[in-house]
Amino acid sequence: MKNKDAALVVLSGGQDSTTCLLWALKNYKRVEAVSFDYNQRHVKELECAAKICEKFGVRQKIMDMSLLSELAPNSLTRAEIKVDEEAPKEGTPNSFVEGRNLLFLTYAAIYAKGLGINDIITGVSQSDFSGYPDCRNVFIKSLNATLNLAMDYEFEVITPLMWLDKEETWALADSLGGLEIIRDMTLTCYNGIMGEGCGHCPACKLRKRGYDRYMERRSQSK
Template sequence: MKDYSNEDALVLFSGGQDSTTCLYWAKHNFRNVYALCFSYGQRHSQEIKNAERIAKMSDTPFQLLDTEIISQLAPNSLTNLSMQMDSEKPADSYPNTFVPGRNLLFLTFAATIAYAKNIRHIVTGVSEADYSGYPDCRDTFIRSANATLNLAMDKQFVIHTPLMWRNKKEVWQLADELGVFEIVRDETLTCYNGIIAEGCGHCPSCVLRNKGLKEYLEER
């Protein structure tokens, strides 16, 4: 990786395992780091409160952006409490935890804020290696979005995806290498049902997180 120690970065931040690992990765590689959190009608407000708490713990400037309109667009189980979450990917479609357009909108909002702050670098925790089949977590999407945002704003943004090719076991390893394993394990909220650390244990996000943790601890 190039030396970005004299440049700033904006991190898309939810207070979960992935974005918290990315936050500390960014703090390790950039001069000043800013955390951007989104309120989009997600199932629980605890996610936002936890993101702000971790940002404060890490001495990172925190901004919350109201993007509630996302919950009014396409039906999904993360913004519609009446829908039961898919426990696994259906054979002929994406799991209903997929929020259509979310990552594209998040990156657009983030780039607009980065533009105003004169920040080139945007960090997001999407991953193609170990995910739920979401099309907006793919490397091809990120590259396309990066090019589009550069053209739209006549800016040379760089979207960093430090977890893109890491499975969950390797994400735990990265947190350990950054010296924040315990913080990520005990303080983050990945659970779709709003429970910190190990979570509910049965939602898709918890299953993926805890499986990766078990695999990493067995190898550690």
């Protein structure tokens, strides 16, 4: 029998995953979090995730995935590789970590089954997927089916942000009472600067554009 009272959130410490954590806290009696240490350039991500979990009394598991950075060198795991400020005309951005969501969700599922949890929540979005193929809905659905078959267990990989753009993600955070938390306590910036970030990397540009649009819409509605 599926346990619909509990959920495991894949939490990076960024805007999207933290919004998903807030969403889970509104929709489940029991919420657990799992974060991954893959030798990312900015350990502050994990520090942010830990502080957020502490704030909400959520138990957090941090898994060692350092091998991933050796297999898939990129601008998020190598200080000497400069983050692309614009998306390439062909191929994926150099901030794409090959296999990251595949591995993270697989390990999250193994951990969830041990906890007796069926629902796994992740903050991927096809609307704002930035050229990352492992943020697409078709990938999530495919992996969900594979995980169920592989472990003979009824997982449900839930993606509250799949069809939301950044403006709508800010609106969701606000409706959950977490606008300031997302704005001030999360780290989305590829250059490791909390809150508003560096303002130059693709993640910061996307975040700021969505925030400005939402705040303008909110001010007009008052």
